[in-house]
Amino acid sequence: MSGKEIRRSMPLFPIGTVMQLTELTARQIRYYEEHQLISPARTEGNRRLFSLNDIDRLLEIKDLIDQGVNMAGIKQLFLVKQQHANEQEQQMKKEKRELTDEQLRKLLRNELLHSGRLNRSSLRQGDLSRFFH
């Protein structure tokens, strides 16, 4: 729920832009959606609108495809990754509960300053950071 997450999940890009950014064809992108690897938002007029997160995900998918992983495999990988992230979040919360107020303040301040070190997982993955600072 950080501001950053909101920004990264804001639906902004039509499929044409995503095609260029990812070097995937429209057909591929729609196919991956069909297999529920991504779930881009839609405009009122039913056009897909992709977020930065979606694009990251597509770049990950591309990478995995290149390495020979199939749809089912990718879906599983995403699932595992998701679980891992959840656990880590739980762990975070738990640790926070154990902190004194002073420690908490320091921690929050750190999170705000250079927010998000966790979250970028260890998988070799898509990286849109080259598009935005």
Add this chain to the structure above:
Amino acid sequence: MSGKEIRRSMPLFPIGTVMQLTELTARQIRYYEEHQLISPARTEGNRRLFSLNDIDRLLEIKDLIDQGVNMAGIKQLFLVKQQHANEQEQQMKKEKRELTDEQLRKLLRNELLHSGRLNRSSLRQGDLSRFFH
């Protein structure tokens, strides 16, 4: 010529997205282009494609319009700002020429680490940072 500048000037957004991001109408955006306050790129099919810089600029324009400045005024402001930025760049280069190698290394390292403090001018201006970290 920093990577960041390249990213910020990459044409990504169709006019519909820009409308939502800036809360300007298509008519307004085209009008500002007509008066050369912005120069969005075009696709092969002649559709406008806006960069983050374009959007920043549109937000600045909106701000200035709200403050009663007209097209000519905004154009002048942009001109002045541009000149100012150029001068500052010249100044930078000059200062660099006067540095020892060691000083230069430190300076460059700094520029790379948190690049771009200069460049965001002092004008109250559009801010897209709320969309991207």
Add this chain to the structure above:
DNA sequence: AAGTCATGTTAGGTTTTCTGACATGAACTT
């Protein structure tokens, strides 16, 4: 009252995207 400015509105045309269907080649299975 006439003119200018910024924007709205409309019209006709072009481009982009949508879904669904069928085609294809590579990799597996039998």
Add this chain to the structure above:
DNA sequence: AAGTTCATGTCAGAAAACCTAACATGACTT
């Protein structure tokens, strides 16, 4: 070898988004 499955290509018809150009309008200026 013949048949499947998978990932993607290609095509068609429809809908949405965008384009330019023109005219309309209301708020200011002169």
